Amino acid sequence: MDTRRPCAVRSRHTGFMEEIVTHNPRTCVGCRLRDTKSNLVRVVAVEGAFKLDRQRGLPGRGAWVHTDPACLSRALRTHAFSRALRVRNADPESAQRLKLDPVWCHPASGAEER
Ligand SMILES: [Zn+2]
Numbered sequence: 001m002d003t004r005r006p007c008a009v010r011s012r013h014t015g016f017m018e019e020i021v022t023h024n025p026r027t028c029v030g031c032r033l034r035d036t037k038s039n040l041v042r043v044v045a046v047e048g049a050f051k052l053d054r055q056r057g058l059p060g061r062g063a064w065v066h067t068d069p070a071c072l073s074r075a076l077r078t079h080a081f082s083r084a085l086r087v088r089n090a091d092p093e094s095a096q097r098l099k100l101d102p103v104w105c106h107p108a109s110g111a112e113e114r
Contacts, residue, residue, distance in 0.1 A: 024037070027064065028075075029063045029071075029084050030072060030073075030075040031068075037064070039067070040066055041054075041067055042062040043062065043063045043064075043085070044061065045081070049094035050095055052103060061085050063075070063084035069099075081095075
């Protein structure tokens with residue numbers, strides 16, 4: 001009888017890959033702390049304008065930042081987005097629009113914070 005189980009080996013591999021994906025930390029450009037993707041949002045630059053990548057599927061460079069408004073304002077103040085996204089003259093209006101996005105103040109999901 002063949003006791004080797006190629007299926008088990010394969011599923012172990014899949015599990016390993018999944019672990020890499022879920023434990024793949026990103027660095028918040030605001031506070032420089034690492035966190036999982038689920039706690040961060042992706043910001044991209046489209047023709048010099050910052051844009052929130054809600055679906056996390058926009059092409060090009062992405063900068064990750066916590067959904068904490070403090071992280072966003074710090075990132076904007078220190079020009080972290082411009083540096084991370086290699087944008088020279090970012091549209092200041094797009095930064096303002098970014099600030100207004102409801103993603104930064106989430107009373108529903110913020111309950112577990114404190
Ligand atoms: Zn942060």
